[in-house]
Amino acid sequence: MITKRKLIDIVKNSKLIYLTYYYLISPILSIAGLFIKAQKMECLFVCYGGRKYGDNVRPIYLQMLMDTRFRNWKFIWAFRDPNEFELPDKIRTKKVKIDSLEFFYYALRAKCWITNVSVQRGLSFKNRGTLYVNTWHGVPLKRIRCCVKDGFNVRTAEKFDLIFSEGTYDSKISVPAFQVKEKQIKITGYPRNDIMFDESLDLNKKVRRKYGLHDERIVLYAPTFRDYIKNDSGGFTFQKKLSPEKFQNTLGDQYKLLVRAHGAIEDHSTSDSSCVDVSDYPDVEDLLVAADILVSDYSGIIFDFSLLEKPIICFIYDLETYKKERGFFVDIEHFLPFKKCNTEEELYDAIKNIDIEESRNQARLFQKQCGLVKKGAAKNAVNEIYLALASQFK
Incomplete structure (x- = not known):
């Protein structure tokens, strides 16, 4: 019996199967997006493909909950098992099961996506007006994404709008790895590290x-x-x-x-x-x-x-x-x-x-x-998100 993990591995490692999956499903979702009304104040969060509620994504969410600039926003978290995690807010926050129709519905209408890996599940269906933020999940010494031998196809690699880095070192690496311009990389520090300096x-x-x-x-x-x-x-x-x-x-x-x-x-x-x-x-x-x-x-x-x-x-x-x-x-x-x-x-x-x-x-x-940033990363990150939304993503 082929497990889900094995099936994912087959899709990832077979160029023909992956490209078939990519070019068949992506247009279907993109067309569906034309019939779903975009919401100007909704943000979708995905951490480690829905496996976790943490890393750099959680402190950004918590900071946005407290930030008055986002007081009218609604938040959606996608999990493999939505019942596994208890969130601090139940009024403005909704949980959905990742890869479900409900997940793709909210993904297509959200104004902002925030993830530490990916939202698009190996596909490409982001609406032009959606701000796509990747916090990443660790400063790389080893080669990642488009810099890995036989790694991401540059043509099908996700197009992020903002990449957050922990310092000047990983900012330089992000340009070729994520196929972005320098201006899209913001040195904020890693929000997950803020908690390490809270002695209380x-x-x-x-x-x-x-x-x-x-x-x-x-x-x-x-x-x-x-x-x-x-x-x-x-x-x-x-x-x-x-x-x-x-x-x-x-x-x-x-x-x-x-x-x-x-x-x-x-x-x-x-x-x-x-x-x-x-x-x-x-x-x-x-x-x-x-x-x-x-x-x-x-x-x-x-x-x-x-x-x-x-x-x-x-x-x-x-x-x-x-x-x-x-x-x-x-x-x-x-x-x-x-x-x-x-x-x-x-x-x-x-x-x-x-x-x-x-x-x-x-x-x-x-x-x-x-050039590592030590403290205040969550506030830095949320401020960059707000500025991006307030400028080219009005």
């Missing part, structure tokens, strides 16, 4: 209480995915190159390993009692605040964690393979100022010998190098 929330205590942790030093292992490593159903799988048991035996009880698989990975479960699998924890920002040390590789989480100025270690055991299979925008070994390890032994030694002051200086250097 005590996110460290929240995470430790949930997982029964006390004074242990938390090491968060959060690698990116390998799109060349898949399971039988076609989904990305988690490559276990770090042994939780070896971690615990080497470093002792004063350290606790938290493992978070990339959101694109479906097969990530672990039965090892030596670590805590936090892959399903809803908000990674909470985990970043609680973590004392981040171990990652080529993931954009490095940029977010650097804002907290805590130790970062890059576990790049497959650098040459990843470079060949996926590719990078930069020379990883020279671009990242953090400690780099190729083996578990090197990693554990690096953890035991961390210099806090040196780590803080590395993070500050990285922030400056990438």
Whole structure:
């Protein structure tokens, strides 16, 4: 039996099937849009294809709810399972099931689309008067979208009106990756990171209480995915190159390993009692605040964690393979100022010998190098949306 995941994978990876799907369905939806009256004060939100209520999309929504300039607006959230999420507003906000007729109806009439990946489901049906905003979901070290070998077809790539970036580094990358002009990219910072600087929330205590942790030093292992490593159903799988048991035996009880698989990975479960699998924890920002040390590789989480100025270690055991299979925008070994390890032994030694002051200086250097915006990103983003709507999208 072909699963939905496998079917999606087939469509994505077969150029003929995808182009047939694209050129057959897109015109049908575009024609339908001619008969649906556009609403000047409706905004549609989609986060990770309807799987989540979070990332950069949620804080923008919450900010718009509070912003008096949007007091007469109505908001629509699209989810795979609308019953899974409770939203703070039930008067001005409606939930719909993604890929349903109701979803496409509201998508065709909304004045504004806000997403961290995509709204159009691999198609093209946006009305000319709709403002299409992409917040993206992580600053890329690895190549993305139109810059990936055999990746997005430039002709069928989505045409975004605004792209939000975390700093000057990813602004430059966004031009070729998203096929947009420089003026369409706005350096706002990532709205999801604002919460990390709200001390009243005590996110460290929240995470430790949930997982029964006390004074242990938390090491968060959060690698990116390998799109060349898949399971039988076609989904990305988690490559276990770090042994939780070896971690615990080497470093002792004063350290606790938290493992978070990339959101694109479906097969990530672990039965090892030596670590805590936090892959399903809803908000990674909470985990970043609680973590004392981040171990990652080529993931954009490095940029977010650097804002907290805590130790970062890059576990790049497959650098040459990843470079060949996926590719990078930069020379990883020279671009990242953090400690780099190729083996578990090197990693554990690096953890035991961390210099806090040196780590803080590395993070500050990285922030400056990438021109990262630290706070106030949600307000920045909503202001850019308002200005865009008030000008060319009247």
